[in-house]
Amino acid sequence: MPLNLAAFIGVVLFAIVGAEDPYRRWNWNVTYGFIYPLGIRQQGILINGQFPGPDIYSVTNDNLIINVFNSLDEPFLISWNGIQNRRNSFEDGVYGTTCPIPPGRNFTYILQVKDQIGSFYYYPSLAFHKAAGGFGGIRILSRPLIPVPFPDPADDYTVLIGDWYTSNHTDLKALLDRGKKLHFPDGILINGRGPNGTSFTVDQGKTYRLRVSNVGLQNSLNFRVQGHKLKLVEVEGTHTLQISYSSFDIHVGQSYSFLLTADQPAQNYLIVVSSRFTTPILTTTGVLRYNNGGGSFSNLPTGGPTIQVDWSLNQARSIRTNLTASGPRPNPQGSYHYGMINTTRTIRLANSAGLINGKQRYAVNSVSFVAADTPLKLADYFQIGGVFRVGSISDAPTGGGMYLDTSVMNADYRAFIEIVFENPENIMQSWHLNGYQFWVVGMDGGQWTQASRNEYNLRDAVARSTIQVYPKSWTAIYIALDNVGMWNLRTEFWARQYLGQQFYLRVYTKSTSIRDEYPIPKNALLCGRASGRHTRPL
Ligand SMILES: *[C@@H]1O[C@H](CO)[C@@H](O)[C@H](O)[C@H]1NC(C)=O
Ligand SMILES: *[C@@H]1O[C@H](CO)[C@@H](O)[C@H](O)[C@H]1NC(C)=O
Ligand SMILES: *[C@@H]1O[C@H](CO)[C@@H](O)[C@H](O)[C@H]1NC(C)=O
Ligand SMILES: *[C@@H]1O[C@H](CO)[C@@H](O)[C@H](O)[C@H]1NC(C)=O
Ligand SMILES: *[C@@H]1O[C@H](CO)[C@@H](O)[C@H](O)[C@H]1NC(C)=O
Ligand SMILES: *[C@@H]1O[C@H](CO)[C@@H](O)[C@H](O)[C@H]1NC(C)=O
Secondary structure: OOOEEEOOOOOOOOOOOOOOEEEEEEEEEEEEEEEEOOOOHHHHHHOOOOOOOEEEEEOOOOOOEEEEEEEEOOOEEEEEEOOOOOOOHHHOOOOOOOOOOOOOOOEEEEEEEOOOEEEEEEOOOOOOOOHOOOOOEEEEOOOOOOOOOOOOOEEEEEEEEEEOOOOHHHHHHHHHHOOOOOOHHHHHHHHEEOOOOOOOEEEEOOEEEEEEEOOOOOEEEEEOOOOOEEEEEEOOOOEEEEEEEEEEEEEEOOEEEEEEEEOOOOOOOOOOEEEEEOOOOEEEEEEEEEOOOOOOOOOOOOOOOOOHHHHHHHHOOOOOOOOOOEEOOOEEHHHHHHHHHHOOEEEEEEEEEEEEEEEEEEEOOOOOEOOOOOHHHHHOOOOOOOOOOOOOOOOOOOOOOEEOEEEEEEOOOEEEEEEEEEEEEOOOOOEEEOOOOOOEEEEEEOOOOHHHHHHOOOOOOOOEEEEEEEOOOOEEEEEOOOOEEEEEEEEEOHHHOOOOEEEEEEEEOOOOOOOOOOOOOOOOOOOOHHOOOOOOOO
């Protein structure tokens, strides 16, 4: 961690965000602790002694006050996958926006889940900590009077799935720092446990919501429950057309909600999670346990997808918005006609891999991101020159060789833009943009061309924050840039993220009105060249 830490701690909190909306408070103590998810002792990152960390329960527009004590021996930050932090990228908890919490210190995040519903997760963003835990589920329920397009489930479970290494995060990070690639993962965890370690209990005849997130480091995972259908109802904050699937692909970084009806004879059924497009295939199981089912296991087939990419691509294309259902607001999700708005800019982003100075690196449009000595948002806020250059990454693949830079792309507040993710590599790619939900208007194999726009879904594409790109394929999204700030755009393939496949999108306005962006929080930690600056009095 290159930051020279000198922290300033403000005392008065809670000044700005939606004072009329309810507050929920958490105190989190982040510690190391031994965990044994695959039967081998390793050092994990615990939150209040738990691995995975506790769920965050909230309701649309709540203010979440989360005081995080860093009891590790390294700087630490938590970030919020899918939480938009509207007007407030200072709270985003990634390297480019927020100073790391020094060992033995604390920082209180003040988030508002403004105009959001749905299923998300938090994770530790620095130093490959994610390989050690420190993640947990976030759910945002609809406000009481806003209709939800399905009956209340009998219960609602967080299901965090992900590939896992038995090496600790310091060893994995050291490998990457030496310019090596990581070996194949050692297994898959469901809620922090290995084979048959997790079970969910259900009553026959009742329906349950499963909020499934792939919090792993790299692999797309197929999720299925022996003998049961998964009815998709929500994707990263959008209520979808309710379609039933017998198994579902969840790419790294993504979150989905399914309804599962316990409509089978009362016994035990396996929950199966297996890696996609890998050799060998990693598989793990959990247990769906019927009350009064006894101990016997079903002998129904456990199913599974084909190995073809097309199966997955077709499934992805079947995910669509229910235009008549409400999202976070009472009006239907379809009342925003994204397909009628003209885009004013097209950004094409291509991933690449290669060596720089003999070490493995990964890039976007040839730039492999390196951290500066000061969080970019703070440099911007305090107008500290020489930290980053706007325009240090181009709007289209350059075809040139890879190089290192602190890449920041400028974009105009309120512009409506198109981004095309182009994946010329033979890997599964997954991209996430902080601060936003975007419409996934198209994806297909081969090279994107202007003619590809003819196949865009301009009617009921799903709005979400993490999207896959299949090998040698493209995915196109539309975004309304209505959230001012410095926003991380990154691969969720974690070794690639760590080795430079990310940049910051600086959504900029000249306005200094708090209607457009909040000032720096009074309790903000200050570091690097922002050390000793004073946060603006309110
Ligand atoms: C965090 O947990 C550690 C280990 O249990 C303990 O020593 C420390 O006092 C705790 N810190 C806080 C702020 O609760
Ligand atoms: C990580 O594992 C290595 C052995 O591979 C061990 O030497 C080291 O102490 C461990 N580090 C931590 C922080 O647990
Ligand atoms: C650290 O925690 C204390 C309460 O224990 C709180 O008063 C203080 O504001 C927190 N510091 C920051 C920077 O949030
Ligand atoms: C999990 O349980 C099932 C059903 O009893 C069993 O077939 C399977 O072998 C178990 N898996 C492991 C790794 O123990
Ligand atoms: C769409 O949402 C409406 C609620 O407005 C619901 O009645 C309907 O069943 C949903 N349709 C599908 C296909 O999910
Ligand atoms: C979008 O562009 C088309 C063609 O340039 C134009 O006819 C149309 O009026 C524009 N629509 C909007 C909403 O600006």
